[in-house]
Amino acid sequence: MKLGIIRCQQTEDYCPGASDFDAIHDKTGAFSGTEGDIRLIGFINCGGCPGKKAALRARELVNLGADTIAFASCVQKGTPIGYPCPYAEQMKALVLKEIGKHIAFLDYTHEPRSH
Template structure:
């Protein structure tokens, strides 16, 4: 897997992305069950509310070799500030619409501290294309 991660610009002052890197390296969280190596191609932010640069940045990650784009948990789960992005769902819809179909999209990287550890990240599905 060649991974690009998109994070929330608002959380950059609170989180350096260490947990995202840790779970990818150790195949935990959304990466549990991944076969083969995981190479992080890039780690960038969404461009600020309302995620206006997420598609451009995802395309850049794909151009640099990413076959999977993950939204960092700060976007979908609200870690570490406890507030999920109100634009997260829309950003995912735009990525699904604007990226090649062979690019996998993960909803998050790791569970929030208070969540059980038995969840896995969802991959792009036919239902998400509607």
């Protein structure tokens, strides 16, 4: 898998992406059952609310070789601050339209950590 991750810009101050990277390394969360290596192509934010830049950023990740685009768990699950993106569904629709059916899409990356 060649993976591009799009995260919420609003959570960058709270989250360095460690749980995302752990899920990739350990093949847990959305990566559970993944065969073979997972190569991270890019880790970028949505561009800020309302996430309209996510489609352009997904396209660039695909241009760089990503065959899978994932929303980091902060987007739809709201981790780590407990606030899912209110634009997640519209942003997902834009991204899916942009990347087409030949690119896989994951709704999240990892399960919430217990502190």
